[in-house]
Amino acid sequence: MQRDKPYKVKSFNLHGLQGISDRTLEMHFSLYEGYVKAANALTNDIGEFLKDGRVDQEEMPAYSELTRRLGFEYNGMVLHEYYFGNLTKEAAAKPPSDSAFLRAAEESFGSYDRWKTDFVSVGKMRGVGWAICWQHPAGGRLSNQWTTLHEHGNVAGFIPILIMDVWEHAFLLDYPPSKRGDYIEAFFTNIDWKAVDRRLTGEQARQAQAA
Ligand SMILES: [Fe+2]
Missing domain, CATH: 1.10.287 (Helix Hairpins)
Known part of the structure; x- marks a missing residue:
């Protein structure tokens, strides 16, 4: 494998999302x-x-x-x-009942709703950056954390599971700055839960399927 080639721009077919123009x-x-x-x-x-x-x-x-x-x-x-x-125009409002992510959120936070409250609250923090749901590869626990800009706050070795851009450019054409919460709700109507599940460690996915 040649490892010195330039990175290529990836394309994403996301036209027609709900609430993100x-x-x-x-x-x-x-x-x-x-x-x-x-x-x-x-x-x-x-x-x-x-x-x-x-x-x-x-x-x-x-x-x-x-x-x-x-x-x-x-x-x-x-x-x-x-x-x-982790966005798709064919999204479901919540992860399906057999989702490995749903199981991981329940095990880590007690319930999906509590996990969501935490993730949304991270996303509403003042500042420029990202809300990221990480998974610790040893044990599979989830943790929602804030990343400032792009590089301050990423957790070494943890696996990014769900990523939400809350730089203002992600929503300013659709919502005023004071309505970041509306953008976050729109984000949640477009999450590709299958993609989220694929990011979980194989161990976690196996546990969810076996249970
Ligand atoms: Fe961005």
């Missing part, structure tokens, strides 16, 4: 594309520094600054892919 999605796809391009450009520019050997000799501010930006651009790329990947 096609206009918002088109703008959002182009923003995502910008992160892919920026991640590739940074990787390429850092590679140029490595070619000439200068970074072996001394700490170089220009190299350091490029490297510092990787977390923003890479997470901006990847989190958007998770976000678009």
Whole structure:
């Protein structure tokens, strides 16, 4: 496998969502594309520094600054892919009764409704960032947490299960800034619960099916 190829922009067929307009999605796809391009450009520019050997000799501010930006651009790329990947126009309002995610939410929070209250509350936190439901791969417990920008607050080694973009660009064309809660409710009417289930660890999915 060749590991030095540029990242490619992924496409998502999401036209016709409820409460999230096609206009918002088109703008959002182009923003995502910008992160892919920026991640590739940074990787390429850092590679140029490595070619000439200068970074072996001394700490170089220009190299350091490029490297510092990787977390923003890479997470901006990847989190958007998770976000678009957990949306569908053929959504159900709640996870189905045989869903592995439903079982995991009940086991981690006591009930799905309590899990949802927590996730929505994370999404309403002031600031620019993401609400993310993580799974601890050891044991399968879920935890809803806030990520500032794209790179501050991601939990090393945990698996992102459900990702909600709450940067204002995700909803400003459809809702005023004071109505972030309406956007969050719209987000919930478009969740692809099958995609969410696929992200759970194999162990968790097996437990849910066996029970
Ligand atoms: Fe976004």
